[in-house]
Amino acid sequence: MHDSPVPTSSGNLQTAVVVLAATDAASSRCADGTLLDRLTGQLVRLPVGDVHVVGRSSDIIRAPGGTYLIGAEGSRGIADDLRRIAEVARTATGPVAVIAGDLVAHTEALAMLLAHPARDTSAVVNTDGRDSGPLRPPVRIEGGRVAAAGSTFHGVADANGTFKGVLQVGVADLPLLAETAETLAEPAETGRFGLLGGAEAGELLLVGLVRSGVPVRACAVGRLRCDRVAGQADADSAMSRLDEVDEDRARLDATVKPDDGFFTTHFVSSWSTHLVKTAADLRLTPNAVTGISVGLAVIAAVSFTAGTREAQITGAVLLYLSFVFDCVDGQLARYTRAFSPLGAWLDATFDRVKEYAVYVGLALGYTAGLDDSRGGPHGIWMLAVAAMILQMLRHTIDFSYAGSRADAVREEVRAGTAASPAVLAEASTWPVPQETPPERQAEVAGGIAAAEQYLRERRDSGDVSGNTVVRLSRRLERVPLTRWLKKIIVLPIGERMALIAVTAAVFNARVTFVALLTWGGVAALYTVAGRIGRSLNR
Numbered sequence: 001m002h003d004s005p006v007p008t009s010s011g012n013l014q015t016a017v018v019v020l021a022a023t024d025a026a027s028s029r030c031a032d033g034t035l036l037d038r039l040t041g042q043l044v045r046l047p048v049g050d051v052h053v054v055g056r057s058s059d060i061i062r063a064p065g066g067t068y069l070i071g072a073e074g075s076r077g078i079a080d081d082l083r084r085i086a087e088v089a090r091t092a093t094g095p096v097a098v099i100a101g102d103l104v105a106h107t108e109a110l111a112m113l114l115a116h117p118a119r120d121t122s123a124v125v126n127t128d129g130r131d132s133g134p135l136r137p138p139v140r141i142e143g144g145r146v147a148a149a150g151s152t153f154h155g156v157a158d159a160n161g162t163f164k165g166v167l168q169v170g171v172a173d174l175p176l177l178a179e180t181a182e183t184l185a186e187p188a189e190t191g192r193f194g195l196l197g198g199a200e201a202g203e204l205l206l207v208g209l210v211r212s213g214v215p216v217r218a219c220a221v222g223r224l225r226c227d228r229v230a231g232q233a234d235a236d237s238a239m240s241r242l243d244e245v246d247e248d249r250a251r252l253d254a255t256v257k258p259d260d261g262f263f264t265t266h267f268v269s270s271w272s273t274h275l276v277k278t279a280a281d282l283r284l285t286p287n288a289v290t291g292i293s294v295g296l297a298v299i300a301a302v303s304f305t306a307g308t309r310e311a312q313i314t315g316a317v318l319l320y321l322s323f324v325f326d327c328v329d330g331q332l333a334r335y336t337r338a339f340s341p342l343g344a345w346l347d348a349t350f351d352r353v354k355e356y357a358v359y360v361g362l363a364l365g366y367t368a369g370l371d372d373s374r375g376g377p378h379g380i381w382m383l384a385v386a387a388m389i390l391q392m393l394r395h396t397i398d399f400s401y402a403g404s405r406a407d408a409v410r411e412e413v414r415a416g417t418a419a420s421p422a423v424l425a426e427a428s429t430w431p432v433p434q435e436t437p438p439e440r441q442a443e444v445a446g447g448i449a450a451a452e453q454y455l456r457e458r459r460d461s462g463d464v465s466g467n468t469v470v471r472l473s474r475r476l477e478r479v480p481l482t483r484w485l486k487k488i489i490v491l492p493i494g495e496r497m498a499l500i501a502v503t504a505a506v507f508n509a510r511v512t513f514v515a516l517l518t519w520g521g522v523a524a525l526y527t528v529a530g531r532i533g534r535s536l537n538r
Contacts, residue, residue: 013094014049015114015168018085021055021101022075023199025228028102028235035102035235042107046114052088053101054081079189081201086181089174095119096174098202100165102135104238105226108251113168113219117339121173122217123149123206124166124226135228136162137203139218142478144259146216151203153193161218164226167202173214180208199228220258223250252277255331261487264494268327275324276331286338289329290346296322297354301361304504307368315365316505319358323497326351351493355391358500359384359513366509383513390520397527491523 021036032038036053043051054075075081089096097114113124123146125139138159140148149163150156169177184204187193193204210216225242229235255276256269279289300318303311330347333339363384476482488495499519503512 013119013171014047015095015097015119016088016092017043017048017051017097017099017114018088019043019051019053019099019101020075020081020199020201021053022081023102025102025199025231025235026055028229028232030104030235030239035104035229039099039101039103039105042105042110043114045107046111048097048114049094052084054084055101077189078201078204079185082181082185082188082204085201085205086178086185089169089178089181092174093171095168095170096177097166097168098205099167100135100199100202100228102199102228102230103165103226104229104235104242105164105166106224106242106245106247106250108247108254109164109221109224109226110166111337112221112224112254113166115337116219118170118217120168120170120217121209121214122168122170122219124164125161125218125220126164126226127161127218127220135165135199135230137206139163139206141218141220144218146206146210146218149203149206149210149216151193151207152200153204154207161220163203163206164221165202165228166226167206169209173209176209176212176214177205180205180212184208222254224254252335255334257330261492261494262484263498264327264492267498268324268494269331272324272328272331275328276335279328279332280335284332286329286333286336286343287340287346289325289332290343290350293322293325293329294350294354296325298357301357304358304361304509305364305368307365311365312508313505315358315361316501319497319501319504322354323494326354326493352395355496356388359388362500362504362509362512380510380513383510383517387513387516387520390517390524394520394524394527397524397531489523489526491519496520 019036019039026034026036028035030038032041036055040051040053085096085098099110109124113122116122123139125141125146126136127141137152138150138156139146139161140156140159141161146163148156148159150159188204193200206216223245224247225238225245227238227241229238252273256265256273260269296318300315300322303315303318305311329343333343363380366380476486491499496516499515500512503515
C-alpha cells in the first residue's frame with residue numbers, strides 16, 4: 001500500500017473518549033433524541049473503547065445498541081473537567097479523545113480522526129480561517145500540523161483555520177496531556193482565563209499541547225460537517241446542513257492525502273478515486289491492489305529489457321499505471337479502513353523491489369538494444385548500481401533522522417529541558433507579583449508585557465526553539481509556488497517514477513540513470529543541509 005500508515009492500535013489500545021456535555025446545547029433535540037444521544041450513538045459505530053460523558057448530572061446517557069458502558073458524571077466546572085481528563089489520561093492504555101458534547105457532525109468526520117490507524121495526536125479542523133468565532137477557535141495550520149492554536153483567551157496570528165471540537169492525544173503524549181490539563185485547571189479555577197462558558201476545555205488543551213511543542217496533526221474535514229452549536233436553533237440549522245453533503249463522496253475524496261507530491265497530486269490523485277470506488281465495489285482488498293501494482297511493475301521491467309523504442313514506451317506507460325495502483329491501494333485502505341501490519345510491510349518492501357526491478361530491466365534493455373555506435377552498454381551497470389545505492393542512502397537518511405529526532409524529544413522531556421506546559425500556560429497569564437512595591441509595579445508590568453510579546457512572537461512563528469531554518473521553511477510553506485518547489489526538489493516517489501518513465505520513453509536508460517543520480521544527489525544535499533541547519537539551531 002502506498003505510504004499507508006502502520007496501525008499502532010489493538011484490542012487493548014482502543015481510544016478512550018471524554019465527551020464534554022456540560023452545556024445546554026448538548027441537550028438540544030434532534031431526530032435521535034438529544035445531540036448528546038446522537039453523538040454517543042455515532043461513537044458506538046466507531047472503533048473506540050470507554051466513553052466518559054461529563055454532563056450536568058449523573059444521568060446515564062442512552063447509547064444505541066448498548067455496546068459500550070457510557071457513564072455520565074456531573075461537572076463542577078471547567079477546572080473539574082480538566083482534572084477529570086487528566087485522570088483519564090493517566091489510566092488510559094490507548095489514545096484519549098476529547099469531544100465537545102454540543103457537536104453536530106457527520107460520522108465520517110469523527111472517523112477521520114478516531115478510526116485513523118496512526119492513533120496519533122491530532123485535531124479536527126476546518127481550513128477556512130474566515131470561519132472563526134464563538135465555539136470555533138482559530139488555529140494556524142502549517143505543513144499538515146497545527147502550528148498555533150487559540151481560544152477565547154488566546155489569540156492566533158495569521159490564522160488560516162478553526163478547531164472543530166474534536167481532539168485526540170496519542171499514547172506517547174498522554175503524560176503531557178495529563179500535565180497540561182492539571183496545569184490549565186488552576187488558572188481556569190481562579191478566573192485568570194476570564195469568564196468562561198464551560199465548554200472551553202478542549203480548545204484550552206489544544207492550546208496547551210501546541211504551545212508545549214507537541215506535534216498535532218491537522219485533520220481537515222473538507223466538505224464534511226463538524227460544527228459546535230450554541231442552542232436549539234443552531235442545532236436545527238446544523239442538522240439540515242448535514243443533508244447537503246454526500247457523505248460517501250466526501251469520504252472518497254478524503255482518501256487523497258492533502259500533502260502528497262506535485263506529480264501524485266495533479267497526475268494521479270486527480271482521477272484515482274474512480275479506481276478506488278471501483279475496487280471497493282469489486283470487494284478488492286488493499287493487498288490485492290498492491291499485487292496488481294507489483295505485477296504491472298514487473299511487466300514494465302520485462303518490457304524495458306527489449307531495448308526497442310516501442311518497448312521503452314510500453315514500459316513507461318506500465319510503470320505509470322503501476323504507480324497509480326500503488327497510490328490506489330493506500331486510498332482504498334483509507335476508504336474501507338482495512339489497515340493491516342502485513343499491508344504496511346508489503347508497501348514498504350515492494351516499493352523498493354519494484355523500483356530496483358525497473359532499474360535492472362532498463363540496464364538489460366540498454367545492453368541488448370544499442371550497439372557501440374549508439375553509445376554501447378559500457379558503464380550502464382555502474383550507473384544502475386549507483387542509482388540504487390543513492391536511493392538506499394536517501395531512505396537511510398530519512399529514517400535515521402526521524403528516529404533521532406524522536407529520541408531527542410524523549411530525552412528532552414525526560415531531562416525536563418523541553419518546553420514545559422506549566423511555563424507556557426503561565427506565560428500567557430503572568431500577573432504582577434503581589435509583593436512588588438507600588439513604585440515598581442509599572443516597571444515590572446512592562447517587563448512582563450515585553451516577555452509575553454517575545455514568547456508570543458516565537459510561538460506565532462511556529463518556532464518554540466527559535467530555529468531560523470524552521471521559520472524560513474514555514475514561511476516558504478505559505479506561498480503555493482515555493483511549497484510545491486520544496487516538495488519537487490526532494491524527488492519523492494511520484495516525481496521519481498515520472499522521471500524514469502519520461503526519460504526511458506523519450507531517451508534511453510543512460511539518460512534515466514544520469515537524471516536520477518543528478519536530481520537525487522541534489523535532493524540528498526538539500527535534505528541533509530536542511531536537517532543540519534535545523535539541528536544546529538535547536
